[in-house]
Amino acid sequence: MGKLADRILSRRQIENLIADGKNVIIYDSKVLSVNAWMPYHPGGDKAILHVVGRDATDEINCLHSKEAVQRMQSFVIGRIEGLWDNFKPPIQGGIFRKLGSGNDEASDSTDHELDQPNVPAEISRSPSPSSVSSDDGFLHESGVRHRGHKPLSSASSMTSVDDASPIFDPEAITRRKVAEDLAVYPRVDDATQRKIALKYRELEKRIEQEGLYECNYWAYGRECLRYSMLLAVCIWGLSSGWYMTAAVALGCFWHQLVFSAHDAGHIAITHNYQVDSCIGIFIADFLGGLSIGWWKRNHNVHHIVTNDPEHDPDIEHLPFFAISHRFFGNLFSTYYERILPYDAFARVVVPLQHYLYYPILCFGRFNLYRLSWEHLILGKGPRKGEAAWHRWLEIVGQVFFWIWFGYFLVYKTLPTNWDRFVFVMISHVVTMPLHVQITLSHFSMSTADLGLKESFAQKMLRTSMDVDCPEWLDFFHGGLQFQAIHHLYPRIPRHNLRRTQKLVIEFCKEVGIPYAIYGFYDGNKEIIGRLEEVAKQARIMAACQASMTQKGEYGSF
Template sequence: MASSVAVGTTEPTLFTRQQLEKINQDVKDGVPGARKYIIVDNKLYDVTDFVDDHPGGADVLLTHVGKDASDVFHAMHPVSAYELLANCYAGDLESAPVAKENMSSSAAFAQEMRELRDKLTDEGYFKASNLFYVYKVLSTLVLCGVSLGLIYKWGHSTLGVVVSAVILGVFWQQCGWLAHDFGHHQCFETRQLNDILVVFLGNFCQGFSLSWWKNKHNTHHASTNVSGHDPDIDTAPVLLWDEYASANYYGSLSDEPGMISRFLAESVLPYQTRYYFFVLGFARISWAIQSLLHSFQEGAINKSAKLNFYERACLIAHWALFTYCTIAWIDNITNMILFFVISQATTGYALAIVFALNHNGMPVISQEKAETMEFFEIQVVTGRDVVLGPLGDWFMGGLNYQIEHHVFPNMPRHNLKKVKPMVQSLCKKYGIHYHNTTFIKGTFEVLQALDIAQQLSLKLSKKAF
């Protein structure tokens, strides 16, 4: 069926819903030559040959093959992406109009969210404040200067080394939030300018690869808390967050698992709440290693040799500068080790605690269930907003407005607080659960989710062995 459809003709091809269903089934069945399509604004786009060249990564595009990707496309792409999309145009999809009175609450909510997005666009809420971001970048770099100044002058003092390491850890965390903002194209309309700042703040300052982050983070936004799609909840065998992850992990063990796999399954995962906070301290160094491996094994996300060179050069420069400052300015090996451990652990905790509050402990959705839900509903029900003051906003980089960030990912962080009441109002109108809590309560919710998963893990381990 797919091969009989003309692509690139002067007259638009009209696909029926039955045709699309047959094409999608061929893709699922692995039929040779089956084409991959996505739907955007009731038009079909053939992305079969574009998947590997997708600037946002192949994984995120594959999660929406055969589906209506309109909302996620509009939420995640700059204006320049529409030209790339047009190159894949295959034809129109027959409309399936639904009267507003017959819409589900999820569909009606999505429609009003689209209208709100258009309204906020017209009113300038998606325009970044240059003054705000100049201040954020400069004030963040000051943290680095203070940290390096301390070890340069007091590298012989254990107290000076400890204070410098903590400040450096906070600097890396704040670089992460800024790189996140630029990575979502919140600041400049031109993709290249945003990417330059991401490479500088992410690769050079922080040691995290732009390509590694985008490949992972874009998929997270497109399929938030969807089991089997969202990489942020796929943390086995270190942590299991939900019943799907527990069942999948224990189900994947062979009849005769290796010694390490069996040890983890029997003696580690069923007790994960006991080591959760300990593990967070290793998050920064783990992500840094993943970044290096991704950059030197996979290359740039957009296959650009130029970006690939800059990314690798900045990652090498990051570690070269860190090593030089550690060896040249700290006078004994004990303090060198202390500086490394404390700086890495500070960032690990400062990043991971925030990330956990964003979505962990919130509903995890099966892929089948996700197909029956609208994009905006998924973003709201899987997110957690955290009520904080100005200092908390700074520490969490605006990600305490997680729900607003997920429904409007390219909105500058300084406007998220302003639109929060509007989003809450629509959620209340359509009965969509909006979760608003405190830092402490949210952390306990995270621990409770880990506890539920570990209890299931204990039962599964007894059955398996």
């Protein structure tokens, strides 16, 4: 193994391995072939597939403990010299050549020409953030980003739906969105992004030295006290005939529980994989009826390809929501492995999505039940290794949940079917703010692709935003208000995220990355603004299609 790990592999050799079906990733200049690990990976196979052919050093470090990273050394098959130029992973459409294919003499750079940001030549070289005027509503001296919405009427790619000849040009919209990001964020070149990556790693060392990875168990003790009080109010309400009060208390109980399940899913409480996994299963499955295994598989992909319409399941909500015009084209989801059809129902709902956003989220928990059971029944989680038995424990937890909640609480305790219906609806609708909190930090942020050279740190900060709130209100947001911080360092217990935020703001100022933060009210305005923007695009596209149909012209957008 020693000789194998020390051999130098060229770029073409690594490309050949991937073309031959090997899942090869780069970590700290080492080449790892992880096919044998795929069935065992607790975070699911999709998360690995999105870093094939890439330098995944930062992704691996942020999502894994040192012990897990050490175990990965057994998959080392060689090393590289110098900096690595990322391939586009096969799951994202990357094409790889085998040795002897007749193209071996081709330049290594040619296979990436199409992977660069798709923008006009005159704007492909973006200015540094320091040269962007603060009057444009994007960047201020503090390094904190407050983004305003630009009116769609100013876009060359579209005209108003009231115009006689509406125009909808999705490629022009894509180029404009990329151009807007390139005008604000640091240059997407090797030197700039390498500097950001090194500063990001230095910050991680400082965070560790300051003990921010260490869990404050007293804080979780206070959390458990809050959970117990809410559950006690629910039981008291049921025993006293105050069924609606009990329903609200139960909804609040579920809302608060999710925050600890989130920490456990990231192994951020005890930092012991099995212990935190069992905590997460007990909270999510036994008490909440949701699969932590489903959440892990979904959420790990989200942390790697954040806000990518084709790959991030957390923004793939057709037919109800579309946060990018790209969803209008029957987009293929690599996570769900199927086309997300922009069908007749979506054509009705999406143009109204900014009005329907809050009402639809009231029913979000019901969809999570469906996704949880689909994950467990189909066995989409690991079937081998240390995580394989979790599926069966989760199924036990699901049965337990529906016995205590569905049978004993709803069916046996409540006297009439109407009471049961109202109780279920209220207890589930009360959790709606949680779904707002989850979508708040991403729906209004960039969905543009800036190419393969963009560093992990910049991508996370470009696609995630934080919510500003007083410290006494942290319990309500449960750490989800620090999404940008969390995406950079997901294994930090949420009670330490406020302290970490100060360090990240310093980092953003140093490297010139805008740090996006809004108040809860303004953040909601941003989401509604984005949904309204895309809804207007949908109406324009519909008007274009109607106009083409009238003229006897046919085409796709």
